[in-house]
Amino acid sequence: MTPDFPNLSFTLFCLLNTGFVLLVSPFYMSLIKKVKAAAQGRKGPRLLQNYYDLRKLLHREVVYSPTSSGVMRVTPYLNLAVLLLASLFVPVIFIPDAPAGIGNIIVFIYLLAIERFFTALCGLDAGSTFGGMGSSRAMSLSAVIEPTMVISFAALAYVLKTVDLHEMFAITSASAIPVSPTLVLVSISLFIIIIVETGRLPVDNPATHLELTMINEAMILEQSGKNLALIELTHSVKQTLLMAVLINILVPVGLSGGPNMGDLAVSGLLVSGLAFLVKAALLAVVIGLFESSLSKMRLFRLPVFYMMAFFFSALTILMEVFA
Amino acid sequence: MSEPLLVSGLSLLLLGTVLSLLYRSRTCRTGSLGLTCLSSCLLVVFAGEVLYGGREVLIESYSFLSPLEFNFLIDRLSAGFVLLISLVSLGVSLYSIKYVEDDKSEGRKSLHVALMNLFIFSMLLVVLSANGFSFLLFWELMSISSLFLVIYEYEKPESRKAALFYFIMTSLSTVFLFSAFIGLYSRTGSFDFRGFGLLDPKAVSGIFLALFFGFAIKAGAVPFHKWLPYAHPASPSNISALMSGVMLKVAIYGLLRFLLAVEPELWWGVLVLVFGSVSALLGVVYALKENDIKRMLAYSSIENVGLILIGIGLYLIFRVSGLAGLAGLSLAAAGFHCLNHALFKSLLFMAAGSVVHETGTRNLEEMGGLVKRMPRTALLFLIGAVSIAALPPTNGFVSELMLFQAFFSSSALAGANAPFLKVLLVISLSALALTSALAATLFVKVFGITFLAQPRTECAKQAGEVPKIMLLGQAIPAALCILTGLFSSRLFALFGFPVEVEVPDMLFVGGILTGAYLLVWLSVRNFGPSSGPRVSEETWGCGILAQHPTMEYSSAGFSEPLVLIFKKIYRTQLSSSRTFADSRECVFEHGTAEIRLMKFFDEYLYLPVAQAVDRVSMEVSRLQNGRLDTYVLYVFLAVLVLMIFTRWFA
Structure with a gap:
């Protein structure tokens, strides 16, 4: 199955899906803040506050430290580009006829690793103690979560018998309830991965x-x-993509298209866009409440928290093996 | 001789050796290294052509007695490794043209070049050998020429210790290989490698074990890895690049040559996979704690050998289970990772060599800020770091991706052993994932601490860029790291590796990434105040007036969280005893504090063995009293025993 490139479906997908993700991502950042504020009895920021912040930052000048090097100057652009590429791997509104390899789950994981690698180098670039500390901790924690992340995705590959996210979503969206009860178990791990990867309580x-x-x-x-605006935007896109993976595995209702459905109706796209908006908003509320209910863990207690996620995903594979 | 390219390539190498031995002048050394470059180019063309055409040639060149003959076989496997050796030696020989001139003595410089050429020559002939005899002969030549290069700075006690360690380990490896080849001879009556396929199933397992341990020692798999972190820092950096990039792969070649010829058993695969996973994980965990840049790279080589062994282990498991497609994918992953590791590790060793040359230290804590002083070296090192950290679209990523895909598809395993195998693969997959993420952390640390922020010492402040020819030598593997990554799927198709499982096309990924980068850059370019000078402001330091390098995060500090998380592996023991002052007499007694690094393998494996050998040799040395009559007695007794023995048993 190697459709010719560029085909219409994929070009449309590049524009619509990526544009959609870019557009809605900052909203969920604000929404989570709003939920947390509400839980703490505060009023919280406006729901569109993040868009205003981004616009403000985009018009500000960039200040570089004389210590910093080209790494600092290239990274914000590179990271956003990487996340834009990663957004092609996670269909949010419809599943296109993608060229082979776009959608490969391992490439997706490693695209996120590029973002982390260069952000961590930025932390060291200016020679500040805080930056170095942040890089050291972020890289250490991400190294420890990596087995969980890979095993979770391996569990998905085990259950759904494919390593392609597009195909996975096509399989899950074909039925109304989760294809396999074990997917619910993986979802717990995926939720913890969202928390860790987006730097939320109790991790960060x-x-x-x-x-x-x-x-x-x-x-x-x-x-x-x-540059800060780009970095903030990158961060929010990353959160949306990870949320989309969880949503499309667990409740793919409304995701339209599939490798075989060539004709895409505008109404169908609208419905799936709206469906994603609602589902992601619900997930954002859950994340906000989850964050509000926990306090930050000590750094060296975190591997225990990760073990939990690891346990659920490893359990999924074991259940599949011995079923 | 029917292979003009091969023969001329090899003769040029020998000519280079002789040239630099005969005339001790700079011109001759440069000429000799130029010949190495030329020969590498010829051999690259030769190997590429064999790989593409897929022909097999057996060259029978010389024979002493019937089993002791020099036979050479050119097939796709050996051509692949000839390609690997030549690509690396091309870059390294360019780099060495200036690098070797660092020494004072003319004789030593010439010897350095001669030994290096001999080393490359012997490695090439090892992978071309078609029988055990020529394999072992050139294997020993390879070991000995590299041994002299390890002991190159013989004035330093650490070099002598490293060389002794290396010598013992490599001899041990040869002992295993000897017994394997003698086993082969006793069963088939010849040393020829084609005899592997004829072995009966009972004998083949014993030979597998002997070969596996022999090659594992040479490749530096845990627990036989201890010689690597000694030998690599002690030798000159161009030699480290060759040893780590290429020589370890020669051992892998030997293992592959055997495994591809025989009918493997399942437990072999399990054994190789377990060894691979342990080596990969422990290699990177130990590397994280190193502050010596070359030792760190040596540990990272152990990790990469582990990754290659994981690939081979998967190949064996899938092959025995009858999954040909996945077996092919794993084998291709292992082979491709051999090439990739050769490229990026030689690049990293050369770049590290430039850094060490300019700063005069191997300690990461004394570096910093080199990106301003050595911008090109920094860029080259970054390319190497990105490849070894397996970030797309570089070659290091592609081989790890293939490994991951093989693991992810393991749900296809079926049969009685399947549940056990699947659980094993899940454990191994977690180890692989952890290894790969730790490697990324490691190289963020190494690049960040070495090249970014402010210089921590005077010597780092005075560093400058290295000569262009040294940069060119590194640019070749750097460019290849990116190109072989981008064109990986096309290369596999071109050289006819039927990878049934589809591997994502990195050219496409790289293309979109570049496009997206340009898009982002173009769309935000016009934002922000357009006029006015660029604003530059000191790094914010919580109120301190000027930035100082002592405020920067250190190398040890960077890895501290992981050192704490993995403290069970390092087993660092802190012990302190304090004696408080007597309040009336005000006597302060001395307290002691000790940080003890538990060297697990040293204490539980190497030392007991060394002590046992010591005890035995003490006993044996009593036999030697220096008197002629005793020796005559020994000879007489030996003859007597032999006569009785042959009478009864023959």
């Missing part, structure tokens, strides 16, 4: 003001102006 506190407790925020402490 995105709202902290104390540098010593920061992980992700410490790495980007030296970023400013439009």
Whole structure:
């Protein structure tokens, strides 16, 4: 199955899917903040606050430290480009006739690794203690979560018998209920992965003001102006993509198209777009509530938390093996 | 001789050796290295043509007695490794033209070049050998020429220790190989490798074990890995690049040559997979704690050998289970990773060599800020780091991707052993994932601490860029890292590796990535204030007035979280005893504090063996009293025993 490239379905997909993800991502950042504020009895930011922030930052000048090098200047662009590429791997509104390899789950994991690698280098670039601390912690924690992430995706590959995200979604969206009960187990791991990868409580506190407790925020402490806007946008796109993976595995209702459905109706796209908006909003609320109900864990207690996620995904594979 | 390219390539190498031995001048050394480059180019063309055409040639060149003959076989496997050796030696010989001139003594410089050429020559002939005799002969030549290169700086005690360690380990490896080849001879009556296929199933397992341990020692698989972190830092960097990039692969070649010829059993695959996973994980975990840049790279080689062994293990398991497609994928992954590791590790060793040459230290804590002083070396090192950290679309990613795909498809395993195998593969997959993420962390640390931020010491501050020819030598493997990554699927198709499981096309991924980068850049280019000078402001330091390198994160600090998480593996023991002052007499007694690094393999494997050998040799040495009559007695007794023995048993 190697459709000729460029075909219409895939070109359309590149524009629509990526544009859609870019457009809605900042919204969920604000929404989670809003939910957390509500849980704490505060009013919280406006729902569109992140868009205003991005616009403001985009018009600000970039300030570089004289210590910093080209790494600092290239990374914001590179990271957003990587995440744009990654967005092709996760169909949000419809499943296109993608060229072979676009959708490969391992490539997706490693695209996220590029983002992490260069963000961590940025943290070291300016020579600040906080940046170095952030890089060290972020890389260490991401190394420890990696087996969980790979085993979770391997569990998906085991259950759905494919390593392609597009095909996985096509299989899950073909039935209304989850294809296999074990997928529910993997979903728990995927949820924990979202929490870890997007730097949320109890792993990292995105709202902290104390540098010593920061992980992700410490790495980007030296970023400013439009570079910071790009980094923030990258971060929110990453969150949306990971959320989309979980949603499309667990409740794929509304995702239209499939490798065989060539004719795409505008109404169908609207429905699936809306469906994703609602589902992702619900998930964002859950994430917000989850964050509000926990306090930050000590750094060296975190591997225990990761073991839990690892356990659920390994259990899935074992159940498939011995079923 | 029917292979003009091969023969001329090999003769040029020998000519280069002789040239630099005879005339000790700079011109001759440069000429000799030029010949190495030329010969590498010829051999690359030769190997590429054999790989593409897929022909097999057996060259019978010389024979002493009937089993002791020099036979050479050119097939796709040996051509692949000839390609690997020549690609690396092309870059390394260019790099060495300036690098070897660093020494004071003319004689030593010439010897360096001569030994290097001999080393490359012997490695080439090892992979071309068609029988055990010529294999072992050139294997020993390879070991000995590299041994002299390890001991190149013989004034330093650490070099002498490294060389001794290396010598013992490589001899041990040869002992295993000897017994394997003698086993082959006793069963088939010839040393010819084609005899592997004729072995009966009972004998073949014993020979497999002997060969596996022999090659595992040479390749540096855990627990036989200890010689690597000694030998690589001790030798000059161009030699480290060759040893780590190429010589370890020669051992892998030997293993593959055997495994492809015989009918394997399932437990072999399990054994190789377990060894591979343990080597990969422990290699990178130990590397994380290293502050010596070359030792760190040596540990990282252990990790990569582990990855290759994982690929071979998977190949054996899938082949025995009858899954030809997945077996082919795993074998291709292992083979491709051999090439990839040769490319990026030689690049990293050369770049590290430039850094060590410029700063005069191997300690990461004394570096920093080199990206401003050595921008091109920094870029080349970054390419190597990105490849070894397996980030798409580089070649390092492609081979890991193929390994992951083989693992992910293991649900296809069926049969009585399937549940056990699947659980084993899940454990091994977790180890692989952890290894790969730790490698990324490791190279963020190494690049960040070495090249970014401010220089931590004076010597780092005074570093400068290395000469262009050294950069060119590194640029070749760097370019190949990217190109073989981008064109991986096309290369597989071109050289006719039927990979049934589809591997994503990195050219497409790389193309979209470049497009997306341009898109992002173009769309935000016009934002922000357009006029006015670029603003530059000191790094924010919580209120300190000026930035100081002591405020930067250190190498040890960077890996501290992981060192704490994996403290069970390192088994660092802190012990302290304190004696408080007597309040009346104000006597302070000395306290002691100790940080003890548990060297697991040293204490539980190497030392007991060494002590046992010591005890035995003490006993044996009593036999030698230096008196002629005793020796005559020994000879007489030996003859007597032999006569009785032959009378009774023959």
